[in-house]
Amino acid sequence: MFKKHKASWLSLCAFAFDLCAVVGAWLLAYLIRFNGSIPPQYIYSGLKGLVWVLPAYGFMFRALGLYRGMWVFASLPDLVRISKAVVAGALIAMVASLMIQPVQVTPRSVFIVSPMLLFLLMGGARAIYRATKEFYLYGALIAQGKPVLVLGAGTAGASLARELSRSSEWRLVGLLDDDPAKRGREVYGHKVLGTIDDLPECAKALRARHAIIAIPSASVAAQRHAATLCVRAGVHAMVLPSLTALAPGQGFLSQVRHIDLEDLLGREPVTIDTPHVEALLHDHVVMVTGAGGSIGSELCRQILRFRPAQLVALDASEFAVYRLLEEVREHFPDMHLVPIVGDVKDSLLLDHVMARYSPHVVYHAAAYKHVPLMEQLNSWQAVRNNVLGTYRVAQAAIHSGAKRFVLISTDKAVNPTNVMGASKRLAEMTCSALQQTTQRTQFETVRFGNVLGSAGSVIPKFQQQIAKGGPVTVTHPEITRFFMTIPEASQLVLQASSMGHGGEIFILDMGQPVRIVDLARDLIKLYGYSEDEIHIEFSGLRPGEKLYEELLADDETTTRTPHPKLRIARARDAKPNLLDELLPWLLQRTVLSDDEVRRDLRRWVSEYQPAMGPTLQSVNLKAPAAS
Numbered sequence: 001m002f003k004k005h006k007a008s009w010l011s012l013c014a015f016a017f018d019l020c021a022v023v024g025a026w027l028l029a030y031l032i033r034f035n036g037s038i039p040p041q042y043i044y045s046g047l048k049g050l051v052w053v054l055p056a057y058g059f060m061f062r063a064l065g066l067y068r069g070m071w072v073f074a075s076l077p078d079l080v081r082i083s084k085a086v087v088a089g090a091l092i093a094m095v096a097s098l099m100i101q102p103v104q105v106t107p108r109s110v111f112i113v114s115p116m117l118l119f120l121l122m123g124g125a126r127a128i129y130r131a132t133k134e135f136y137l138y139g140a141l142i143a144q145g146k147p148v149l150v151l152g153a154g155t156a157g158a159s160l161a162r163e164l165s166r167s168s169e170w171r172l173v174g175l176l177d178d179d180p181a182k183r184g185r186e187v188y189g190h191k192v193l194g195t196i197d198d199l200p201e202c203a204k205a206l207r208a209r210h211a212i213i214a215i216p217s218a219s220v221a222a223q224r225h226a227a228t229l230c231v232r233a234g235v236h237a238m239v240l241p242s243l244t245a246l247a248p249g250q251g252f253l254s255q256v257r258h259i260d261l262e263d264l265l266g267r268e269p270v271t272i273d274t275p276h277v278e279a280l281l282h283d284h285v286v287m288v289t290g291a292g293g294s295i296g297s298e299l300c301r302q303i304l305r306f307r308p309a310q311l312v313a314l315d316a317s318e319f320a321v322y323r324l325l326e327e328v329r330e331h332f333p334d335m336h337l338v339p340i341v342g343d344v345k346d347s348l349l350l351d352h353v354m355a356r357y358s359p360h361v362v363y364h365a366a367a368y369k370h371v372p373l374m375e376q377l378n379s380w381q382a383v384r385n386n387v388l389g390t391y392r393v394a395q396a397a398i399h400s401g402a403k404r405f406v407l408i409s410t411d412k413a414v415n416p417t418n419v420m421g422a423s424k425r426l427a428e429m430t431c432s433a434l435q436q437t438t439q440r441t442q443f444e445t446v447r448f449g450n451v452l453g454s455a456g457s458v459i460p461k462f463q464q465q466i467a468k469g470g471p472v473t474v475t476h477p478e479i480t481r482f483f484m485t486i487p488e489a490s491q492l493v494l495q496a497s498s499m500g501h502g503g504e505i506f507i508l509d510m511g512q513p514v515r516i517v518d519l520a521r522d523l524i525k526l527y528g529y530s531e532d533e534i535h536i537e538f539s540g541l542r543p544g545e546k547l548y549e550e551l552l553a554d555d556e557t558t559t560r561t562p563h564p565k566l567r568i569a570r571a572r573d574a575k576p577n578l579l580d581e582l583l584p585w586l587l588q589r590t591v592l593s594d595d596e597v598r599r600d601l602r603r604w605v606s607e608y609q610p611a612m613g614p615t616l617q618s619v620n621l622k623a624p625a626a627s
Helices: 002-033 040-063 076-100 108-144 155-164 196-206 220-232 274-281 294-304 318-331 347-357 371-375 379-400 419-435 458-467 486-497 516-526 578-587 594-604
Strands: 146-151 170-176 190-194 210-213 236-239 285-289 310-315 337-341 361-364 404-410 442-448 450-452 472-474 483-485 504-508 536-538 557-560 566-570
Touching: 002 040, 002 108, 040 076, 076 108, 146 155, 146 196, 155 170, 170 196, 190 196, 196 220, 210 220, 220 236, 220 516, 274 486, 285 294, 285 347, 294 310, 294 318, 294 361, 294 486, 310 318, 310 347, 318 337, 337 347, 347 379, 361 379, 361 486, 371 379, 371 419, 379 404, 379 419, 379 578, 379 594, 404 419, 404 486, 419 442, 419 578, 419 594, 442 486, 458 472, 458 516, 472 516, 483 486, 486 504, 486 566, 516 536, 578 594
Parallel strands: 146 170, 146 210, 170 190, 210 236, 285 310, 285 361, 310 337, 361 404, 404 442, 442 504, 450 483, 472 536
Antiparallel strands: 504 566, 557 566
16 A cells, blocks of 8 residues: 555656646746747747646646656657657647646747757656666665676677676677677667677686677577687677567566586577477377487487377386376376386287287387496396397387387497497397398487486486596596587487388498597586696596597498488498397307307397507596697
């Protein structure tokens, strides 16, 4: 109630001020007309004219809603309303003057000059009030706010600059933009200091420890370059998402988020041929093995977008299946998920499940993938799970009449140097051999490298080490890997599965390889630390680990597909009698030693060469300076 009375009182005060402004403008117009000395006969006519001028203006001020807004937020729409009210009031005053005064005694110029003066008085008063209020509200606090640079002086950057001017948390010290025409210009009183590449020098000179990347319409490469510059310069970077992702009705500043690793490794968004994928999945039964894993669970999310008739999710982990089931219930309440806990080597279970649900497409993502763990003590388990498991899932798919079988493979299957990679290559060859035995089911393989944030990958490990205060362990200064996001990999898997005709090995465009030591440095700085605070130590290559990964074997070539991020490898076909020789070996009751597994794998996978590469002997070496 008090606030309501206060608002009414303020509105009344504003109305009284405007009426005083009418009187002042009217009398001032007389003074201007007569050069400061008003003849006596015109003084009376001027005061008499206020009798109809004041009501005319007062009526229009109220009718056009001049007092709905607040002076502290006065802006262009308020000035437009003022101009309309002043013009309308002036017209009414002129008409009233002609009707009430038979003999014209008021100079005509007063009816022209006084509205102009009135507009200046009313608009100027509001502008001065807003400026004064902002100075007292924000001025002292702004001077103490954290200095920040804005990268980008376009529409988004300008909107941010305007909001930062009223922020008590931030103090905008300048903008950077690559457009030469903008250099030296001002945006809401803030100067464009130079190009984005000038960030390190500007941040150091202005002591700015924060920057906001406001180039949402720029290419992913340009945004990645800006984010990397910030991290390498030790500047805490934030980013404004694409304009299409902005929530309506909210300010730009509220949408800003801190950059993450995906911004530093950013790639152009994936677009998939939705009609073809939808034709493959919509209203069909789809099965995913390894459905609780990083790739498998994301595949399930992407598949559910196309509204299959049923999604059969199989995983050996009870907890992973339960977690997936809960997520689907929350986000896809109208979809039917069939949760199956089981082993991909269990042929009885697989035959039963596939005979009951008759999947149209099977995505086989179940695999043991941790290279060092599978290299020693677990080699035989890796081969049986990755090869025998693939064979049994594929056989069950053939028996149930599945239209397609899609194997999720890895770049480590190319010229493998470890048991995990060799087992995945042997799984590829198993699918190739099965394709030669059936026309009913089409087999496709999709190869890709590391995905950001997947279980057991290097990124979560680095994050845990940084959280503990370091050190961050990297195996070798020159080791490189390909990276992509889990959603990107999953979308391209679906795209590839809709394009194959049987027997293809699809290769995803993984972009450029990333040096792991550079990744570690960027991640340390991303979390706000320096290398003096969090050290990098080199531990030496682990058993079976390569310095770099490949997506193609030496004797493979590729052909293009209609999708720019997918190619088809021309791989060596499996021998027709491969399965006749391979299955007795996989089904033997003896548990082979690691050396025996490596020996026999070379028999099946001729390109397999167990890693004997150099390792670093010291485990406490200082990381070399970034080039």
